[in-house]
Amino acid sequence: MLVRPVCSILTATMEEKTIREPARRGPLPAHVIPFAAWIAAMVLLPDTAWAYAVRTILSAALLIGLRPWRYYTRPALRHFPLALAAGSAVFVLWVLPESDWMRSQAPALAALYDRFAVIGSAPPPDVSPHAPGTAGWPLTVIHLLGTALVIAVAEEFFWRGFIYRWLLDRDFIGVPAGRLDWQMLLLSSLVFGFEHDRWLAGFAAGIVYALVFVRTRDIWSACAAHITTNLLLGLYVLATGAYAFW
Numbered sequence: 048m049l050v051r052p053v054c055s056i057l058t059a060t061m062e063e064k065t066i067r068e069p070a071r072r073g074p075l076p077a078h079v080i081p082f083a084a085w086i087a088a089m090v091l092l093p094d095t096a097w098a099y100a101v102r103t104i105l106s107a108a109l110l111i112g113l114r115p116w117r118y119y120t121r122p123a124l125r126h127f128p129l130a131l132a133a134g135s136a137v138f139v140l141w142v143l144p145e146s147d148w149m150r151s152q153a154p155a156l157a158a159l160y161d162r163f164a165v166i167g168s169a170p171p172p173d174v175s176p177h178a179p180g181t182a183g184w185p186l187t188v189i190h191l192l193g194t195a196l197v198i199a200v201a202e203e204f205f206w207r208g209f210i211y212r213w214l215l216d217r218d219f220i221g222v223p224a225g226r227l228d229w230q231m232l233l234l235s236s237l238v239f240g241f242e243h244d245r246w247l248a249g250f251a252a253g254i255v256y257a258l259v260f261v262r263t264r265d266i267w268s269a270c271a272a273h274i275t276t277n278l279l280l281g282l283y284v285l286a287t288g289a290y291a292f293w
Contacts, residue, residue, distance in 0.1 A: 074220040077115040078209035081106045081201040096182030096190065103193030106201050115204040118220055122267035126259075130268040133259050134275025137252045141245065141276065142283060142292070164247035175290035190293070191281040199273035202239075206253065207260045207269050211235040225264040232257045252276065 085106040092098035143149055144160040174180070179187045212219035214231040236253030243249035252273075260269040284293050 077113040078204045081109040082205035095176050096186035100189045107197045119266045126263040126268040130271035133255050134272035137276040138279040141248045166244045195278040199277045200270050203270045206239050227261045
């Protein structure tokens with residue numbers, strides 16, 4: 048009499064394992080490929096508005112196709128005020144050291160920042176290839192949307208969703224989003240910082256986004272914080288002509 052129930056349990060267990068194993072393999076490419084494609088296009092394509100549009104469309108298509116968000120809960124709107132505040136704070140941290148105010152009030156500190164906290168700093172070109180006057184408004188808007196909505200999301204799934212948790216456990220998708228490990232958080236944020244030419248600001252940004260992720264246990268909150276920063280930065284660039292940030 049026990050044979051049939053036992054067989055049913057074993058069959059159900061094997062079926063569950065068969066379903067779960069592809070799911071365990073699926074998260075890694077979903078988290079990595081959209082970001083990797085962005086970096087590859089950045090390296091291989093010229094620094095033009097059209098190339099940036101191609102990069103944006105490619106990574107957006109990969110995000111939509113691979114859907115890394117299917118491994119997470121839905122966005123929780125109650126966390127967004129914190130995300131917006133964090134993203135705005137990172138924007139201030141990003142632009143303040145190179146602002147006219149800082150250069151007039153603390154010129155020595157601004158010069159120190161330019162020398163040690165910015166990689167390969169050089170005067171921006173007189174006419175940026177991404178400025179509306181050069182690229183045209185359609186490509187400039189694509190640049191703004193790509194910066195704010197595409198790479199910000201791809202980076203959060205890669206750096207916070209994957210790298211930070213992968214450093215804690217190779218089966219990263221099983222690591223709780225609320226797990227705090229300062230050593231790995233700082234390490235992943237430092238590497239994230241060196242992805243950017245303003246590495247010190249990037250390091251600080253990585254810490255803030257990671258803390259939002261851990262505090263809220265919500266990858267969408269980290270995405271919202273990053274989107275806020277990049278959107279404000281893009282609007283600042285368009286308003287002031289500070290295309291060195293782009």
